[in-house]
Amino acid sequence: MxxxxxxxxxxxxxxxxxxxxxxxxxxxxxxxxxxxxxxxxxxxxxxxxxxxxxxxxxxxxxxxxxxxxxxxxxxxxxxxxxxxxxxxxxxxxxxxxxxxxxxxxxxxxxxxxxxxxxxxxxxxxxxxxxxxxxxxxxxxxxxxxxxxxxxxxxxxxxxxxxxxxxxxxxxxxxxxxxxxxxxxxxxxxxxxxxxxxxxxxxxxxxxxxxxxxxxxxxCGCSESWTSSAVIDEAVESIRKQVGKERVLCALSGGVDSAVAALLVHRAVGDQLTCVFVDTGCMRAGEREQVVETFSNHLHIPLIAVDASERFLNRLDGVVDPEQKRKLIGEEFIRVFEEQATKLAEEQGPIPYLVQGTLYPDVIESTSHDTASTATKIKTHHNVGGLPEKMSFKLVEPLRMLFKDEVREIGQELGLPEEWVWRHPFPGPGLAIRVIGAVDKLKLDILRAADKIVIDEIKRAGVYRDLGQAFAVLTPIQSVGVMGDGRTYAYVVAVRAVTTSDFMTADWARLSPELLARISNRLVNEIAEVNRVVYDITSKPPATIEWE
Structure with missing residues (x-):
């Protein structure tokens, strides 16, 4: 090595x-x-x-x-x-x-x-x-x-x-x-x-x-940047940074935070406690899957916190996507600080927080004058969205890695394949896939829509061919006809892209039959939806997410 x-x-x-x-x-x-x-x-x-x-x-x-x-x-x-x-x-x-x-x-x-x-x-x-x-x-x-x-x-x-x-x-x-x-x-x-x-x-x-x-x-380089070398280096670096202190991991349910947790657990073992926060903006079945995988399969200490009400209260009436991201990032930290305080009463202080920040997050969240001549695109909640004052020191073992490298490391660490190949999910969750103001009803509509989209894509056997696929609840309501009656309901946008790096992406050419099944299920199974559109914009000029 x-x-x-x-x-x-x-x-x-x-x-x-x-x-x-x-x-x-x-x-x-x-x-x-x-x-x-x-x-x-x-x-x-x-x-x-x-x-x-x-x-x-x-x-x-x-x-x-x-x-x-x-x-x-x-x-x-x-x-x-x-x-x-x-x-x-x-x-x-x-x-x-x-x-x-x-x-x-x-x-x-x-x-x-x-x-x-x-x-x-x-x-x-x-x-x-x-x-x-x-x-x-x-x-x-x-x-x-x-x-x-x-x-x-x-x-x-x-x-x-x-x-x-x-x-x-x-x-x-x-x-x-x-x-x-x-x-x-x-x-x-x-x-x-x-x-x-x-x-x-x-x-x-x-x-x-x-x-x-x-x-x-x-240059005379050798092939030394491998998954096993990355794991060894990360473990050594984590041990050097953390020492004998205790660590909390912000576990979101995505591959990034999961791999970060596995790396830290390999480095410091039971010094790590994972915290999963249900913000009310998660995908269907997210909490149950996280608990099953980490508590019962990987045997890593996990605390699941239902904070949905407080997140929705913070988001009430907020329309601007950057404000959504920053509010959610700040609230995440506050929840972790509270959990750390409770755990500290039993086990002693917990000064460190693990996050699954990736290299593209860092690049896209960095302004022109501090790291790159490329333009800042958006703030990621776990980079630019952190509050200025917080009690944690960050541990970010994936900070210099791309998504494909993270997946390779996850496989080597024994993360279940379903997790390894799971499509990326933004830290702010469905809050930034509800365009405009967020409330519980809109989140429930989008949660159901997102599940239908993913279920049908998996059923068609193309899930692994796509870099990302999801539903977006637009603020538009349109006139429709169902049965003999007039409806006035939401428009759902479906987004699916192919990409090798998530820095550029092309819209996926899903078959008309697959799109028809998705559309049919969305309007038949979700009463609040009567129209479906498909996003055919590449990145650039668009981003993958709508907000």
Whole structure:
């Protein structure tokens, strides 16, 4: 196992691309640890990270032009560190400019969307610069596009740029071109590579192979970021943080908090007590399932608290979704503090609180000026929604993990498969799936609707194919006809998406037969519903949740 003190890492500098975090995710899929950091992070700051053995850097894309007066840059010491650097889109242009090249508006070479790059034959003859493309060939469907003269591969890629490198820096060589752009990829024998296209997105089929070449062939990384290594490191870190103190875990019923609880339990055993709070905004059968799994199956101490009335009182008349999230986050903490006080009377103080915060939560909850040039999307109740004053110190063992990594760890820790593959459920629960003001009747309607949606999706055998699926109770009421009478009832929206990372998502193409069954059951079994609509918006421009 790789030591916690010196974990191999490739650092991603975020220059504002909305898919910057995908780079980090792709690196981790290659079993190499990666973090996304602001572009103004200094090399000296990173060298102080005694837990990281930095093997290289990746510069993300971004919306700026490198020649603009206020264009983001990075610490020159990173450029001159001697460590390998992969520049993507804006990152490539920044790399070229720093080392004496020139970047200008594309002059007819703007490229947005699918494109095809052709590897330059001279580059393929220089193994010191060709390492990024070594062993990469067109996918089977692209084989017919090989150049019959040069026999150099033409690879489908995804472009999104209006500027281009029109003068190479000294020592760099062109690796690939497109029909409209003679400089689509560049490299230097010292391990610096620039790609005008985006290898991190799925629209570049060989993109992951290209990133893997950078990690293994250029940075010299090993496949050390594995589930077992993550578990060992997390356990060691938790023990170091908590010591002999007692811990409460905020157990929501989702895979994130469940895996966090299992990690902490492995680290400190009976020092942990889990608390499940029924906010009145939970899914049907949630409380019963949590109690059965944790108390009877995993044998982890659990307290179930019915706080539904107090949560609904706090939410009374609240319409703004950000206010809902913050109120729920604060009330969660207050409930835990009360439980800790009761337990402290019997067992002594409990200073620590476990939460299932994930890396995307942290990224999306972070403002522009503190962690990323990407825009803040929304506040997650277990990150930005915490009150400023609380008695707990937080334990967040999943804070630097993506959802797929959490699921792998859950499987290794013995979490039941039904839990591992459960669709994500927001911390504020159904409160943010009732659009507008929340009350018990609306929650009951939505609870019943959500159960029908999930039951039918499971019955159709497509639950595991979807990243997330749920019902939304809209504030709209519409006219309908049922039997011989006129109705005026709620409109329910059904949302189902496919995604590999929850940072981007596409609406799921559910069969018309499945949608018909869902709609039929919703309007027949829930008297307050007479119309069903299906959300066909991707992320972006929408988010997965409606609020």
């Amino acid at each position: 790789q030591s916690l003190e010196r974990r191999q890492a490739v650092i991603v500098l975020d220059f504002g691309s909305q898919v910057s975090r995908l780079i980090t995710r792709r690196v981790r899929e290659c079993h190499v640890y990666s973090e996304l950091v602001p572009p103004d992070t200094t090399y000296a700051e990173l060298q102080k990270r005694t837990d990281l053995d930095i093997k290289g850097f990746i510069f993300s894309g971004g919306p700026s032009s490198v020649y603009d007066k206020d264009a983001p840059s990075c610490d020159p010491a990173i450029m001159d560190s001697g460590l390998p650097i992969l520049g993507i889109c804006y990152g490539m242009q920044l790399l070229a400019q720093h080392f004496g090249g020139h970047v200008a508006p594309a002059q007819g070479r703007r490229e947005y969307g699918p494109a095809t790059i052709e590897v330059v034959p001279e580059a393929a003859q220089n193994p010191d610069v060709y390492r990024i493309f070594e062993g990469i060939h067109p996918s089977p469907v692209q084989t017919e596009h090989l150049d019959t003269v040069s026999q150099m591969p033409r690879l489908p890629v995804w472009m999104s740029h209006g500027d281009s490198v029109d003068k190479l820096p000294e020592g760099f060589q062109v690796l690939a071109c497109t029909e409209s752009n003679p400089v689509a990829a560049i490299a230097h024998p010292a391990g610096m590579v620039g790609l005008q296209f985006h290898p991190e997105v799925t629209h570049t089929p060989q993109g992951k192979d290209i990133i893997r070449n950078f990690l293994y062939r250029i």
